[in-house]
Amino acid sequence: MSVIKIGIIGAGSISDMHFDSYAKNPQVEIYAVCDLNQSRAEEKAIKFGAQHVMTDYHELLALEELDAVSICTWNNSHAEIAISALKADKHVLVEKPLCKTVEEAEAIQKAVNESNGKTLQVGFVRRFASNTQVLKTFIDAGDLGDIYYAKASCLRVLGNPGGWFADQERSGGGPLIDLGVHVIDLCWYLMGKPKVKSVTGNTYNKLGNRANIQNKSYYKAADFDSNKNDVEDLANTLIRFENGASLMVDVSFTLHAKEEKMEIHLFGERGGAQIEPALEIATEKHNTMLNLVPQMDSRTFDFVKGFQDEINHFVECVQGKQETISPVEDGVEIMKILTAIYDSSKTGAEIQF
Numbered sequence: 342m343s344v345i346k347i348g349i350i351g352a353g354s355i356s357d358m359h360f361d362s363y364a365k366n367p368q369v370e371i372y373a374v375c376d377l378n379q380s381r382a383e384e385k386a387i388k389f390g391a392q393h394v395m396t397d398y399h400e401l402l403a404l405e406e407l408d409a410v411s412i413c414t415w416n417n418s419h420a421e422i423a424i425s426a427l428k429a430d431k432h433v434l435v436e437k438p439l440c441k442t443v444e445e446a447e448a449i450q451k452a453v454n455e456s457n458g459k460t461l462q463v464g465f466v467r468r469f470a471s472n473t474q475v476l477k478t479f480i481d482a483g484d485l486g487d488i489y490y491a492k493a494s495c496l497r498v499l500g501n502p503g504g505w506f507a508d509q510e511r512s513g514g515g516p517l518i519d520l521g522v523h524v525i526d527l528c529w530y531l532m533g534k535p536k537v538k539s540v541t542g543n544t545y546n547k548l549g550n551r552a553n554i555q556n557k558s559y560y561k562a563a564d565f566d567s568n569k570n571d572v573e574d575l576a577n578t579l580i581r582f583e584n585g586a587s588l589m590v591d592v593s594f595t596l597h598a599k600e601e602k603m604e605i606h607l608f609g610e611r612g613g614a615q616i617e618p619a620l621e622i623a624t625e626k627h628n629t630m631l632n633l634v635p636q637m638d639s640r641t642f643d644f645v646k647g648f649q650d651e652i653n654h655f656v657e658c659v660q661g662k663q664e665t666i667s668p669v670e671d672g673v674e675i676m677k678i679l680t681a682i683y684d685s686s687k688t689g690a691e692i693q694f
């Protein structure tokens with residue numbers, strides 16, 4: 342396939358990573374940009390030389406020569422745009438989370454299955470990080486043995502991005518669907534995607550968005566607005582798998598804590614690993630416990646390289662050179678887990694799969 346033509350739908354904060362990464366890939370032409378906010382779309386189109394700018398994504402999908410789209414809109418429009426794109430015969434890279442509900446996720450999967458062999462890649466960008474891929478090589482070679490426990494904490498002390506992120510209707514939830522989606526997926530992926538047996542969880546709306554706090558900056562949505570906030574500020578979960586393994590996670594937008602925390606650990610019968618804050622492997626040899634520190638450019642998640650590798654992979658999938666490592670069925674499974682955590686929190690009961 343010659344150079345592929347890409348359309349980007351949603352030209353807000355995270356789209357920068359998509360625009361920059363596509364622009365650096367010589368196999369790609371950024372062909373069209375769409376955003377509800379016309380000036381935002383126009384600004385990106387000018388910067389990246391896109392020929393078409395629009396505010397209605399249907400017009401973008403009607404461009405016959407367009408090969409693929411990135412969906413970088415609010416979570417509540419991922420499903421309808423992804424399904425329309427597949428029906429219009431386009432490949433799709435959709436930002437995480439895949440969508441807001443299991444029903445939407447299954448409808449997207451159906452559209453993929455009914456498409457003419459189109460790729461839908463879910464934007465689980467952390468799968469593409471160098472530390473993840475290096476660790477996966479060790480795991481696949483059996484160096485960790487069976488992984489029976491994983492634990493992740495992604496705790497912001499002040500980090501409710503406001504705007505649509507804080508609006509349940511448009512986001513589907515707070516830190517669980519926004520941050521938990523990444524770390525739950527990463528652990529599940531590296532554990533070998535075990536079948537879920539049951540899920541229990543708790544969510545808390547205790548501290549609000551803390552818009553009163555001064556002297557500390559944080560990530561904000563393109564249309565930042567602190568007036569509305571009806572999402573949780575903390576979530577935790579224990580996920581049990583059919584193979585006996587378990588995964589514990591806690592995530593927050595805000596918390597009375599001394600500092601931010603980003604830790605991801607996996608524990609296996611032959612070795613363990615920490616992925617964040619920096620990749621390190623623990624094992625034993627000749628009756629001695631060892632910590633192995635890989636020599637690499639970055640042992641932590643490199644945001645720019647992670648996105649570049651995600652987008653390069655998507656482009657190769659569009660060109661038919663390989664199959665995505667982040668397929669729709671994984672997005673569906675993660676939606677089932679996230680939904681079960683919210684349901685468990687509401688009912689106070691464990692959800693059986």
Ligand SMILES: NC(=O)c1ccc[n+]([C@@H]2O[C@H](COP(=O)([O-])OP(=O)(O)OC[C@H]3O[C@@H](n4cnc5c(N)ncnc54)[C@H](O)[C@@H]3O)[C@@H](O)[C@H]2O)c1
Nearest residue numbers: 351352353354355376377413414415416418436437562563
């Ligand atoms: N992979 C990551 O690490 C990561 C990081 C941040 C955000 N995200 C995801 O990216 C998506 C966007 O987040 P963001 O931070 O860029 O938000 P944002 O608010 O900064 O940008 C979203 C843009 O989408 C536009 N938009 C919304 N609905 C639209 C529609 N129907 N048609 C056209 N344009 C529409 C908005 O006008 C806005 O400009 C979300 O799904 C979010 O979860 C992923």
